[in-house]
Amino acid sequence: MKVKNLIIGAGPCGLGAGYKLKENNNDDFLILERESCAGGLSRSFITDEGYLFEIGGHVHFSEDATYLDAISNVFGKENIFFHERKAYVYMDSYFVDYPFQSNLEQVRDKRILDNKVDENLKVQNFHDWLNKTFGDKVCEIFMTPYNSKVWSHSLEDMSFEWIEKRVATPVERKTKSWGPNSQFFFPKKGGTSAIWNSFAKYIGEEKIKYNTSVISIDLENKQVTTDNNLIIEFENLLNTTPLINLVKYANLKIDHQDLKFNSLYCLGLGIEGKAPKKIEDKSWIYFPGKAPFYRMTVLSNYSNNNTPNDHCYSLLLEMTSSNKEIDTIELENMALAYLEEEGFIENRESIQSKWSFQSKFAYPIPTLGRNENLEEINRTLDKYSIKSKGRFGAWKYELGNQDHCFMQGYNWAKDV
Ligand SMILES: Cc1cc2nc3c(=O)[nH]c(=O)nc-3n(C[C@H](O)[C@H](O)[C@H](O)COP(=O)(O)OP(=O)(O)OC[C@H]3O[C@@H](n4cnc5c(N)ncnc54)[C@H](O)[C@@H]3O)c2cc1C
Known part of the structure; x- marks a missing residue:
């Protein structure tokens, strides 16, 4: 041929x-x-119980008119729900608005008051860039633990020239509306x-x-x-x-x-009952702390068709690893225990549907x-x-x- x-x-x-x-x-x-x-x-997956999950929380946004026109042309705007991003950082029992670095007044950890930038630091890698841009305590409390979790890779081995539009800098204090995905869309x-x-x-x-x-x-x-x-x-x-x-x-x-690349393990949960009040309007939440996942998406908030009916909700958890074998049973148990402890699910018996997916290639x-x-x-x-x-x-x-x-x-x- x-x-x-x-x-x-x-x-x-x-x-x-x-x-x-x-x-x-x-x-x-x-x-x-x-x-x-x-x-x-x-791509998306639908469980036997009728819950929709994806390989990590996927939302659509773009500044490229050609791309948006192509979607209108082929898929149709009428088939889309438009959303304002409602993203947060969860500091183990309280929320800080995303981006974290623009909302430091919400951080309850007293260390934040001593945040200092080392003006003499010569920036050679992503780790240095974070410290020089945000200061030592912002890094200690959020930037370092969060980025280490997402990347599952040494921040010292990462460059920093890719950062524009991916990480909000402190001067960009538009708080809730920062970034290209402050509004996004998702198929109905x-x-x-x-x-x-x-x-x-x-x-x-x-x-x-x-x-x-x-x-x-x-x-x-x-x-x-x-x-x-x-x-x-x-x-x-x-x-x-x-x-x-x-x-x-x-x-x-x-x-x-x-x-180098990292790998992804996603866990989707379809849960009986109304979503807890604290996440009822949220899009996604970042977890720098002890949760085994770095992000949780409340997928049921993107479309009512992502769940089988209106008396349930769905959560999608993302966990990365550095290409090594992971113990998914242990991770799942840790994740469920955390969700219960922090009140994101009432108990494990309320889980109607469970879905998981491993992708060898997640983040280049x-x-x-x-x-x-x-x-x-x-x-x-x-x-x-x-x-x-x-x-x-x-x-x-x-x-x-x-x-x-x-x-x-x-x-x-x-x-x-
Ligand atoms: C956790 C996570 C969250 C994300 N969130 C978002 C988001 O919110 N918004 C956003 O815009 N993007 C998001 N992305 C990025 C999005 O997934 C990618 O932009 C997109 O899927 C990349 O498209 P691609 O065609 O380059 O590669 P892929 O989607 O990887 O497609 C490559 C294709 O090649 C096929 N293939 C592989 N090997 C072979 C082979 N040997 N022979 C034939 N076929 C092969 C695969 O099956 C696949 O279909 C996210 C990605 C991840 C991992």
């Missing part, structure tokens, strides 16, 4: 490419997808998957080969081999799978030791050596008309949201 433009992966990035190719009547393309459906990390029905399924439908299901995993790439002959014995010749290739996998498929002998970590690795790999791929884009294809956390990834695919398709 031969195609002009071959795309690996039907997540937002691959679908962005397919959407633009379709718009341009550039019909000579094919998308290969390992799973039986589209959406990648941005079917969760985030509904958006990506509508793109897959628009592109044409015949253009996406599901249950088809790429296993090797012959660079010299420009051929891809799949696990179901397809051999596909391409002119241009867009890879959206994790770059370190592409390096393996193509048997490239290039250093990629600084392309902006390590100090990342860019050097990326430059060398991309230089080599360029020689073979291969581009690697998307959250783990481009391996850039700062450009790793759905809109970024969709637009990377879209822009690739403009040029082929």
Whole structure:
């Protein structure tokens, strides 16, 4: 088989490419997808009991008009609920408005009064950047424990040039409305998957080969081999799978030791009864303290269709690890004990539905050596008309949201 433009992966990035190719009547393309459906990390799952969960709390927001127009065009604004973000930080028994650093007057820990910035600190990594930007006590109380939990990686091994728009600095004191996701939208029905399924439908299901995993790439002959014995010749290739996998498929002998990532364990809970008052209007909550999870989303607040009826609510917990085996039973027990102790659930008997998911690839970590690795790999791929884009294809956390990834695919398709 031969195609002009071959795309690996039907997540937002691959679908962005397919959407633009379709718009341009550039019909000579094919998308290969390992799973039986589209959406990648941005897909949704519905339990037998009728609760909807996702691979981490996914919300939609973007400053990119092309992306928003594409969603209106393919999915329709009428199928969306718009929300004001109601995000908080939970300091083990009380809430601080998000962003934490803009609401220090709400922090009850007395250490905050001695917060000091070391003006002489020479910033060399993310850890230094946090200390220099926010001060020692803000870091001790929130920034360091929270970021260590999310990244599951040494903050000293992380760079800081990716931070713009990802971390509010103290001068940005717009309090509740800081950041690109201060307003967001979520599908009325079917969760985030509904958006990506509508793109897959628009592109044409015949253009996406599901249950088809790429296993090797012959660079010299420009051929891809799949696990179901397809051999596909391409002119241009867009890879959206994790770059370190592409390096393996193509048997490239290039250093990629600084392309580090963490893994995710999500636990979704469908709970009988009304949500406790303290979370009845909240979108999501960050947990720097002893909770085993770093974030909890009150998914039932995004759409009434995320639960089977109005007499229940749903919580989605996110936990990361540094690519090692984790004891999910222990984590689940710790999480449930914490939720009970802090009154987020009345008791374990009220849990009607439980869902869990492990994703090997969750956050591409902006390590100090990342860019050097990326430059060398991309230089080599360029020689073979291969581009690697998307959250783990481009391996850039700062450009790793759905809109970024969709637009990377879209822009690739403009040029082929
Ligand atoms: C915890 C968490 C929370 C997030 N929250 C948000 C949010 O609130 N808002 C937001 O905009 N973004 C969010 N994101 C980011 C969002 O998930 C990504 O932007 C998006 O899914 C990336 O799209 P992609 O196409 O680049 O990659 P992916 O979604 O990873 O898609 C890649 C596709 O390639 C397929 N594939 C992999 N290997 C192969 C192979 N060998 N052969 C064939 N196919 C293969 C996969 O099955 C997958 O479908 C979040 C991510 C995480 C992890």
